[in-house]
Amino acid sequence: MDHGNQFSSMIFLENLIKKFSDNTHDSTMTKEEIIDGLKWIREEFRQLKELDFREIGDHLYDGLYIADGNGKTLYVNKAYTRITGLKAEEVVDKYVNDIIKEGLYKNAVTPEVIKQKKQVNSMGTSTRNGIKMLITGNPILDQEGNVKKVVVIDREITDLLAMQAEVEATQQKMKAVEKDERKRKQEIQHLRKIQLNQNLIGKSIGTQQVTEKIHQIANLDVTVLIMGETGTGKEVVADEIYLNSMRKEAPFIKVNCAAIPATLLEAELFGYEKGSFTGASISGKMGMFELADKGTLLLDEIGEMTMELQSKLLRVIQHKEVTRIGGRRPVKLDVRILAATNCELREMVQKGKFREDLYYRLNVFPIHIPPLRLRGEDIILLTQHFLSIYNGKYGKFTIIEALGMEVLMQYFWPGNIRELKNIIERLVIVSDHSAVISGEQIAILLNLEPYYAEFMNKEIGLKEIVANVEKKTIEKALATYGSTRKVAKVLKIDQSTVVKKAKKLGIGIGDEKENR
Numbered sequence: 001m002d003h004g005n006q007f008s009s010m011i012f013l014e015n016l017i018k019k020f021s022d023n024t025h026d027s028t029m030t031k032e033e034i035i036d037g038l039k040w041i042r043e044e045f046r047q048l049k050e051l052d053f054r055e056i057g058d059h060l061y062d063g064l065y066i067a068d069g070n071g072k073t074l075y076v077n078k079a080y081t082r083i084t085g086l087k088a089e090e091v092v093d094k095y096v097n098d099i100i101k102e103g104l105y106k107n108a109v110t111p112e113v114i115k116q117k118k119q120v121n122s123m124g125t126s127t128r129n130g131i132k133m134l135i136t137g138n139p140i141l142d143q144e145g146n147v148k149k150v151v152v153i154d155r156e157i158t159d160l161l162a163m164q165a166e167v168e169a170t171q172q173k174m175k176a177v178e179k180d181e182r183k184r185k186q187e188i189q190h191l192r193k194i195q196l197n198q199n200l201i202g203k204s205i206g207t208q209q210v211t212e213k214i215h216q217i218a219n220l221d222v223t224v225l226i227m228g229e230t231g232t233g234k235e236v237v238a239d240e241i242y243l244n245s246m247r248k249e250a251p252f253i254k255v256n257c258a259a260i261p262a263t264l265l266e267a268e269l270f271g272y273e274k275g276s277f278t279g280a281s282i283s284g285k286m287g288m289f290e291l292a293d294k295g296t297l298l299l300d301e302i303g304e305m306t307m308e309l310q311s312k313l314l315r316v317i318q319h320k321e322v323t324r325i326g327g328r329r330p331v332k333l334d335v336r337i338l339a340a341t342n343c344e345l346r347e348m349v350q351k352g353k354f355r356e357d358l359y360y361r362l363n364v365f366p367i368h369i370p371p372l373r374l375r376g377e378d379i380i381l382l383t384q385h386f387l388s389i390y391n392g393k394y395g396k397f398t399i400i401e402a403l404g405m406e407v408l409m410q411y412f413w414p415g416n417i418r419e420l421k422n423i424i425e426r427l428v429i430v431s432d433h434s435a436v437i438s439g440e441q442i443a444i445l446l447n448l449e450p451y452y453a454e455f456m457n458k459e460i461g462l463k464e465i466v467a468n469v470e471k472k473t474i475e476k477a478l479a480t481y482g483s484t485r486k487v488a489k490v491l492k493i494d495q496s497t498v499v500k501k502a503k504k505l506g507i508g509i510g511d512e513k514e515n516r
């Protein structure tokens with residue numbers, strides 16, 4: 001006999017009954033089989049006795065109510081008392097209809113379960129303690145389909161309702177936060193757009209050409225090489241490209257290759273695995289390339305990068321993947337690269353200071369920003385722009401007299417827009433609340449003072465005055481530093497500009513070789 005199968009125990013009992021009640025039945029059961037079967041049934045009884053359903057019932061968290069087919073209460077568990085507030089002695093052995101009449105039950109399901117012979121659900125509230133519950137009644141039917149028992153589960157939902165209210169409140173809050181977030185994003189977009197229009201101030205032909213180029217390539221995902229003297233707005237142009245590109249919602253990472261020591265730049269750019277070199281963080285670090293994935297990376301002052309790092313950079317750009325220092329697994333990348341420099345990269349290539357292959361990789365689309373001195377029209381617009389910014393910042397209403405504008409227009413601006421911006425800020429700071437800033441004030445700030453009096457006397461024109469200043473400055477610098485290369489560095493202008501100016505101003509620059 002299969003002792004694990006209840007069904008076979010029934011067959012055994014059937015056979016046993018038949019064997020002893022019907023002598024004609026041909027039962028093949030042996031004495032041993034009968035003893036074996038009886039032992040097994042004895043074991044089943046023992047286990048059943050041990051399974052105390054009341055004890056189990058009392059350990060349920062939900063209320064349990066059992067009635068017979070006539071609605072007479074047979075059993076309630078402890079949780080039932082906790083939830084309904086009714087003690088067992090108040091309901092057990094009573095008919096459900098009487099309990100209802102006594103006013104102890106509202107929404108009882110037992111009479112309906114007996115009537116419908118199927119599951120009945122209802123929501124109820126305890127008449128004693130106001131606890132809300134979900135009531136589920138199920139019939140147990142006999143073979144004829146009559147209701148033998150009714151089993152009712154009372155599930156407390158007060159907590160659930162509180163939780164639901166909490167969830168709803170949280171959802172409301174989240175919606176408010178989301179709305180806020182959306183609003184903030186819209187504001188940022190709006191500000192970005194305003195910034196977008198304000199960033200690149202200028203109407204000169206030079207600026208118009210730059211703007212046109214930005215719009216040609218912003219969305220094309222090509223690598224752009226932005227060139228121009230210091231302070232001409234290379235970063236502003238990079239911002240404009242990013243803001244007008246499809247990647248504008250993705251990260252925009254800027255790395256100033258000149259500001260980070262060469263020894264650290266590699267780790268900054270490509271990242272490193274944990275413990276890959278002395279001083280590396282234990283957890284390793286993501287490089288700028290990885291951080292810029294799906295977005296844009298600006299490599300500013302690219303001309304300052306060492307040849308060794310240039311090779312590594314070339315590899316990353318070519319293979320579109322980066323391997324962290326000390327790492328083995330290359331990480332695939334999708335990064336748009338913008339590079340900026342105030343160096344003459346082509347000259348550097350010729351001198352073997354910049355890799356030719358990298359130069360061509362970066363120079364897919366070049367943008368040259370002209371120096372401010374060649375963008376006379378922009379000087380006026382930029383001056384007005386910065387004046388309104390700094391008036392706002394310092395709560396003033398200063399203006400610049402016409403002669404002042406002329407001085408600004410004639411100046412050489414070696415530091416380009418950055419210098420103009422700084423000068424205007426300084427002028428606003430030192431001026432009274434509603435001052436009219438004079439040409440003289442500006443001349444003093446620009447170190448043009450010695451020539452200003454001459455200019456005012458109209459003995460010579462301002463251009464001449466500026467040329468004089470330039471001549472003296474370059475002559476002095478040449479005497480001090482000895483070569484046009486060094487002078488260019490000190491005066492923050494191109495070497496070719498120094499040479500051109502020297503020729504124009506009649507300054508002897510000596511042996512060409514010495515100047516290289």
Ligand SMILES: Nc1ncnc2c1ncn2[C@@H]1O[C@H](COP(=O)(O)OP(=O)(O)OP(=O)(O)O)[C@@H](O)[C@H]1O
Pocket residue numbers: 198199200201202228229230231232233234235236237300340341342382417418421
């Ligand atoms: N067209 C412009 N309109 C308004 N502001 C500008 C413009 N161009 C540059 N500026 C401002 O001038 C300053 C210098 O610009 P930026 O930093 O972009 O120059 P850069 O060429 O990257 O300089 P560097 O070579 O020294 O890094 C910034 O404050 C910038 O906001």
